[in-house]
Amino acid sequence: MSPxxxxxxxxxxxxxxxxxxxxxxxxxxxxxxxxxxxxAGGKAVNVAACxxxxxxxxxxxxxxxxxxxxxxxxxxxxxxxxxxxxxxxGRTRSNIKIVSGEPPQVTEINFxxxxxxxxxxxxxxxxxxxxxxDCSCFVxxxxxxxxxxATVYAELIGRLRAAxxxxxxxxxxxxxxxxxAARPWLIKPNLAELEELxxxxxxxxxxxxxxxxxxVAGGIELVVxxxxxxxxxxxxxxxxxxxxxxxxxxxxxxxxGDALLAGHIAGCLRGWPLADGARLAIACASARLGMIGxxxxxxxxxxxxxxxxxxxxxxxx
Numbered sequence: 001m002s003p004x005x006x007x008x009x010x011x012x013x014x015x016x017x018x019x020x021x022x023x024x025x026x027x028x029x030x031x032x033x034x035x036x037x038x039x040a041g042g043k044a045v046n047v048a049a050c051x052x053x054x055x056x057x058x059x060x061x062x063x064x065x066x067x068x069x070x071x072x073x074x075x076x077x078x079x080x081x082x083x084x085x086x087x088x089x090g091r092t093r094s095n096i097k098i099v100s101g102e103p104p105q106v107t108e109i110n111f112x113x114x115x116x117x118x119x120x121x122x123x124x125x126x127x128x129x130x131x132x133x134d135c136s137c138f139v140x141x142x143x144x145x146x147x148x149x150a151t152v153y154a155e156l157i158g159r160l161r162a163a164x165x166x167x168x169x170x171x172x173x174x175x176x177x178x179x180x181a182a183r184p185w186l187i188k189p190n191l192a193e194l195e196e197l198x199x200x201x202x203x204x205x206x207x208x209x210x211x212x213x214x215x216v217a218g219g220i221e222l223v224v225x226x227x228x229x230x231x232x233x234x235x236x237x238x239x240x241x242x243x244x245x246x247x248x249x250x251x252x253x254x255x256x257g258d259a260l261l262a263g264h265i266a267g268c269l270r271g272w273p274l275a276d277g278a279r280l281a282i283a284c285a286s287a288r289l290g291m292i293g294x295x296x297x298x299x300x301x302x303x304x305x306x307x308x309x310x311x312x313x314x315x316x317x
Contacts, residue, residue: 002080003057005134006269010156011044011062012124013113013145015095016071017254019292025100025107039293040075041095043141043170046255049294050262050284052079056269059084059135061127063116063145065092075294084131086123088116097254099292104251113145121148128156132163137265140179141170141258150174157182166268170261172196183219186268188261190226209233209240209314224264224281226257232285234264234278239313243278245286246308252292259284259296279306 021035040049044062051058059082064072066087076083096109128138138160140153153175160167161183168186169179172193180187180197194211195202202208205227212223212235225233231244263284267277283305287297296302 002082003055005057005059005082005131007048007051007056007058007137007139007265008084008128008131008135009044009048009051009058009060009062009139009141010124010128011042011060011142012121012148012152013093013143014040014042014045014062014064014072015093015110015113016068017041017095017097019097019099019252019254022098022100025098037292038071040072041254041294043143043258044139045072045075046258046294047139047141047170047262047265048081049075049079050255050259050288050296051266052081053296054262054266054280054284056266058082059131061085061124061131063088063092063114063120063124065090065114067091079295084127086120086127088114088120090114097252099252103249106252106254108254113143115147116145121152125156125159128159132160132165135165137166137168137185137269139168139170139261139265140184141168141261143171144175151178153179154182157184168261168265170257180215180218180220185220186222186224186265187215187220188224188226188257188264190257191228194225205230205233205242206314209235209242213240222268224261226260226285231282232260232278233314234274234281236274239274241274241278242312242314243282244310244312245282246305246310248286248289250289253289254292255294256285256288259288275311278311279309282306282309 019037061084064085093111093113098107167184263281
């Protein structure tokens with residue numbers, strides 16, 4: 001039996017991730033595929049899959065093309081994710097992930113996505129409203145389809161905050177900038193996205209922490225900054241933690257940031273202290289680096305990774 005609903009993830013531009021293994025991939029020559037896998041993807045889908053594996057009741061809404069929805073529907077059924085997605089005529093976009101080299105590197109080719117039309121966005125809004133009674137936390141994650149206004153996340157944040165809900169935002173560019181102005185509970189930029197957001201180069205964790213503190217002072221309760229192999233920052237009004245991951249074999253970086261976000265949200269929902277939530281978040285992200293596909297490994301593996309996470313308290317400026 002699935003746990004009671006607690007979180008709704010909203011993804012307006014999901015994707016089917018087509019992972020292709022090519023030894024010695026070279027531009028401009030014939031490359032032979034040695035392995036391929038196809039998975040339901042997109043930030044919101046990845047977050048929902050990780051939350052489900054962590055035992056959190058989660059629903060997913062957003063937009064799916066009806067012509068190739070089966071790969072998503074199999075994932076939802078397998079993970080116990082409640083499917084509240086709005087179908088539109090056509091196909092959900094595909095993203096190509098070429099995995100090559102030692103250690104493996106990923107070359108990503110992302111398609112722009114559908115143009116669903118305003119009527120389908122209105123259906124998504126109705127699906128979100130229907131989830132208000134059951135979900136205390138909403139996660140807005142991913143890019144936006146072509147021709148969808150960059151303010152759409154900000155508008156959703158306003159609606160959800162007015163209903164007393166926690167809102168986490170993980171996007172980039174104009175969608176992130178407008179969303180931040182609506183003051184969600186949590187944002188999770190990576191370092192490049194944070195630099196674009198604040199308009200400054202951030203050469204290290206200390207500079208990134210200072211920028212995150214400014215965002216907290218502007219009304220964001222929690223800022224999580226992904227620093228790649230250096231870990232992540234977890235910044236609130238009272239504390240700033242740098243969480244450093246253990247050495248990890250990297251098979252793919254796809255979905256690691258989404259696992260980071262899911263892990264920390266799970267810790268927050270369980271009432272864990274900031275440090276424990278940071279450990280779980282880093283453990284989830286580290287586990288994802290060794291995987292291709294959706295979700296997380298068994299919990300004993302996550303527990304071992306949590307124990308190996310190093311935490312450092314960063315002083316204020």
